[in-house]
Amino acid sequence: MPNLEHPAYPAAALLHLESLVPCRESQVSLLLSIFGERQQFSFPSIFIYGHTSSGKTYVMQTLLNTLQLPHVFVNCVECFTSRLLLEEILIQLQSCSSETEPTSPVPCDTFNDFVRLFKQALVSRELQHQTLYIVLDRAEQLREMEANILPAFLRLQELTDSNVTVVLLSEIVWELFRPNVGCFDPLTLYFPDYSIGHLQKILSQNHPPEYTADFYAAYINILLGVFYMVCRDLKELRHLAVLNFSKYCEPVVRGEANERDTRKLWKNIEPHLKKAMQTVYLREISSSQWERLQRDDGEPGQLKGLSAHTHVELPYYSKFLLIAAYLASYNPVRTDKRFFLKHHGKIKKSNFMKKHEKTSNHLLGPKPFPLDRLLAILYSIVDKRVAPTANIFSQVS
């Protein structure tokens, strides 16, 4: 295991950092070496990508917080326009070294303004001697803003002529980002998925205070055994672990088994977890309902999931309209005569046999059809006379 070492930072802080970011030591040490010392200029922009919940945001946050590096942390989903994003950065910058009360936000519409205001803020906060880190979480949103935003952020160091590093966090690879021309390529860094061992280690790290770490680790082991096949999302797994832990503890609380009796506990919990996989994980029933169910020890059958209510009642004509539309879009026009007229010519058998060779119409998807055909089919499948009333027309539209 590589120990975190860096001459610029105190060893105690590094040790603390290491305990906070399990299984990400190598990435952190790499980042540290890129960052260098506080006053040193760092690489202008860094791009970090990796799958959902591979610890990108968490690692960056803990790294910057524990080492007390000046930073700005912005989520790009939340700031859905470029203006909001830029203003947010400025506001955070103002309160970054919060000795003074944050003044009222300045309107900042263009990147030009931003650069100017940014420089001012740096000077007024006396941050020009350290590297400032701007972390843009969910950076894929940047692509949907104005075209100049992303390249400008990548060259922010150059544009502002100050010591700043922009860190982009995203779930997709850099190749999907790259604008056409004049773009500064950032340093890309990949966070790999956690392996099952990593997950085990991270999940068992924060165990409840009432129980021993071993006991919880055993529980996590069982949990992973059930859920690892379908879900590797750390957040989701942790959520599920908390939801089902009380059930796991039940025999211990009742005194039927002690904490070391793993087999017995496994037998108790396993069917329960499987049930959870079918319901809670798919959000068929909500987690609060699941908790209540556990408390009451009731059967989940009485609580219907979301998909139990799939039956939809429709008015009479709407139903037939839907059917007619379906028929019109999937049947070829030439079969209409055969299907919907009472007296039609006989079909030759050879003709009929040929049909089976063709691919099913359902594979080809629905086809467009004229309105008249829809209505004609509607009239023929409803056995009573249908008045062509406004109600039907309005439903068609």
Add this chain to the structure above:
Amino acid sequence: GCFVFKPSAKKRKLSQRTAHDFGIRNDNSEDTELRFVTCQSLWNQIKSETEKVQEDLNKQLLDNLVSFLSRSHFEFQEKTTEWTCRMKFREIPTAALVLGVNVTDHDLTFRSLSDFLQNNITPYIALLEAKDCPGIKNLMQKLMGQLMNCYIDVDSLEDEDYVQVSQNRIRCSMSSLIKWYESVTKKTDSEMPSKKRTSSSTHWQSPPVIVIFKDMESFTTKVLQDFIVISSQHIHELPLVLIFGIATSPMIIHRLLPHSVSSLLCIELFQSLSCKDHLSTIIDKLLLTDQFPFKLGGKVLQVLINIFLYHDFSVQNFIKGFQLCIVEHFYSQPLSVLCCPLVDLQRRVNSLSHDQCENIRRLPSFRRYVEKQESGKQVALLTTDNFLKEETQKLLEDLHVYHENYVSVLRCLHVFTSSLPKYPLGKQIRELHCACLENQVWETEEYESSLQLARMLNKSDLVTMLQQCVEILLSSSGKEFDKTVERLKKFLTQFQNLEEAFQEQDVSVSSQKELQKKTDLYHLQKTLLELKESRRSKKLTKFEMLRFEVVDYIDSLVRKYLVPADHRTLHEILYFNTAAVLRGHLNAAPRTALHTALNNPHWYLKNQALKCDGGSISNKAPDICIVYKLHLECGRLINLVDWLEAFSTVVMAGEEPNAGTASSDQVDDIIHARFIRAVSELELLGFIKPSKQKTDHVARLTWGGC
């Protein structure tokens, strides 16, 4: 063209137009004011009644929702720092409200919902509609606007706050929303302990912020996803609750949102009452009571129910239709002035004018009544106004009594028919009601078969039904039912006696014992045959006799009380029965109307000169009608020159035959212009379009066109 029924417009019109306008088209405008007032008061009564019904029906749903909401941010209230709470990531509590496909009713539900929540849970409610929120930016703007406005409303408009709000509105981000929320809760916290505690103690310390998505299906996926992701990041600071209004099925949530987003939600499902149940209750409360003098005739009710079942499932539209019936009835029927509560009846009858008396005499049902009377009375009825008035009052009172009795007996009959297999008379009481209003129900086949089935009911069912009937009749206000109730009770005691008697006699058992004794095969066969024979020809048991009696008695009740309303004298005053008008208004057929107008202009223009027989084309008809009729005779592509020639022939035919021959080869300019205008009108109506195949042709679009 197409007449879309806009209820709100109608209502506005009604209130703006004074009573003077109400009777403008009618000849005798003396009672119009009174009629208008009656109509208004009646409608107000009915409206309040329906609102009450609605409230009662929604109560269950609302209570569930409230308990969910109070549960949802329990942790936020307590601010617990337990291990489990720390570890779980916070989901946004979400209520999925399945409301059914009748979208028009949803508005009302949401309005009552938000009112209810505002009074009980939280002042911070935002109602969002998909059409206002094409992007996340608009959504946030809308959301913040609604939330902050409501805050102003609550604290009765302080000026400085308003400035603050308008400043904030520039920055519509979640962080400013959170700041706002903090300031608001802090303020109320500091204010509350002093004086406001009692007034607003229904709200909690930190009330949740509720965001209602009225029509979740129409929101774009992106907006919803973004919003959920954003708000889930701030759930710790802002206790947010989402409510999704869903018209189809809850599966739509999963279809709209990917798993990564839906896992941020903690969804609970709430189902509103089905609209069919809602309609049944409304019918029960509006039509099957004696509270309102106004009633619907069979055909009209059928039209309304058909629109409901076949087209939209909307209770709101049903009520609007009912309203239209009321307005139409009071508008078109001069005698509807008598359609009032019984208390006012005498006064109104006495103040009738001579014209109105003549109106009464003209009523078909009244004429039938007169014909049945003896000659002396006939003369009196037809000549003496005062006598007529007395008689009218009596008849109308009779009609009211008839309705009361009708309803109770109808309910009794429904008790019987609703439990029969296959429901020959319908499952719902409304079907039975329609059947009874339409014609004499006892003459129908369905009634026959249901009586047959009723004769085969078992005892316990029969007894419970009879008990229900007794209850219904006892609760009804009719005075004639004392005897009936007595009779039914007698039936019940008879059934009880029967039970006791049955236990004592064990005849059949003894015969079976006898049977076991015989060992001889021949004898056995013989006795079996005898038994069979006797069973077939055996007199009916006491129970069966009694059952027949009960069914016959019910039958007699039905024949006595469930006479259709149009057989009663003066039914025109209380019953609205012109279904054709209603159908024309509510269920318009634009194509048919257009065809009629073009084919038979007399229908709409009411000009005697236009009246013509089917085949020929009159030259007096409007140009467009002529052009239309001519184009009906053509094929897919129409040659414009031929068409013009035919047109000019028709137009010239009636005018001056001499002048026509003179310039036959050269078409008059005026006629040419008229023709072009008519053709372009047809194009506007969508019957033809210019064709690219041949430049001087147009293509037909209807009836076999392309």
